[in-house]
Amino acid sequence: MSLADDSQGAGSIVGINWGSTNFRAYLIGADGVLLDEFSRPAGVAKLDRPGMEALMRELALQWPEHVPPASRYHSAVYAAGMIGSNVGWQEAPYVVAPAGLRELGAGTVPATIGGVMLRIVPGMTCTREHDGGPDILRGEEIELFGFARLHPEWDGFVALPGTHTKWVRFGGGQLLDFFTSMSGEMFDRLTSAGLLASIVEGEAHAGDAFYEGVRLGSERALGLGTLLFGARARVIRGQLARSESSSFLRGLLIGSEIADALAMHPGLKDASVPLIGSGPVCRLYAAALERLGVRSSFVDSRVACLMGFSALHREAGR
Structure with missing residues (x-):
């Protein structure tokens, strides 16, 4: 769908999430509501510079009234993600935490890709x-920051479960610090190649095998490397069904990760942790957290993303 009628998108902006593997663009109304979207499996890791330019020209043709050429630049196109990394189009230096939306807006970097002028959003470091x-x-x-705009009084922790899960501490409208766990990538790699791939069947779900993995991973009586190999031994010895091995492995990894979060931030025990992400993986994290005595709530990542781009645009326009 193309929105050529400008009356449908008066005051609209374009927010682009351009990661390593995917390109997702959102046409966002003045009130933060999604008007249209455009996506391609074309992350920066898959494209050279001419490929990036061609993709931006395709986006401009999709929304000609909202993605104007450089000659009609109106500073309403933003691109976040790996496009601003050292393997993207142009590096946008990290903003150093503690920092808020104002610092993030000030750190955006102007760029022109495929004849379209936009602002590349910086990442953050702590x-x-x-x-x-x-x-x-x-x-x-x-x-x-989209979540923070939706919950302006929020002081506490936020988690973004995924390939590289982020556990973030907020305070006074600022992102204070955070840590990253690679448990999602570890699960993907362990179950796609190597010794453990031979014993894995089925999708992970929150059942007995998952909760046993959560318990073992969180207790840390043994190191994660030992526990992971133990999954193979359990299957070979008939103590774990192949159909439950994926759940057990997920539980080990998520349980160990939550143990890290609790070690760094003991206050999590008495908090409710918003989980920003997709439904299936967030449900696993919610189940593991509940088993370990931590409350959580689900936040749709797309809603947070739309609000984040809208908030950034308002800040940039000041």
Whole structure:
């Protein structure tokens, strides 16, 4: 669908989430409501610079009244994600936390791709209070500040379950610090190749095998490497059905990750943690958190993303 009638999108903006594997663009109304969307399986890892330019020209043809050429630039197109990394179109330097939406807006970088002028959104970096370790994120800042705009009084923790799950601490409207767990990527790689792939069948779900994995992963009586190999031994010895092995592995990884979160932020025990992401993976995290005595709630990632781009645009226009 193309929205050529400008009356349908007066005051609209375009927000682009351009990651490593996918390109998702949203036409967003002045009130933060989705008017149209455009997506391609064309992340920056799959495109050279001519390919990126061609994709932006395709987007401009899709929404000609809202993605104007450089000669009619009106500063209403924003691109977040890996497009602003050192493997993207142009690097947008990280904003150092603690920081809020104002600092994020000030850190946007103007660029022209395929004849379309836009602003590339920076990622964020922090030095964790807990251990002095560094961390980085790029792309998630849009969802995080979208959530913060929806809940302006929020002080506490937010989690974004996914391939690289982020656990973020907010306070006073600022992103304070965060840590990243690679448990999602570990699960994908362990179940697609290598020794454990040979024992995995079915999709993960919150059942007895999952909760046993959560218990073992969170208790940390043994290291994660030992526990992971133990999944194979359980299947070979007939103590774990192949159809439940995926659930058990997910439980081990998520349980260990939540143990990290509780070690860094003991206050999580008494908090309710918003989970921003897709339904299936968030349901697994919610089940694991509940089993470990932590409340949670679900936040649709697309809603947070739309509100984040809208909030960023309002901040940039000041």
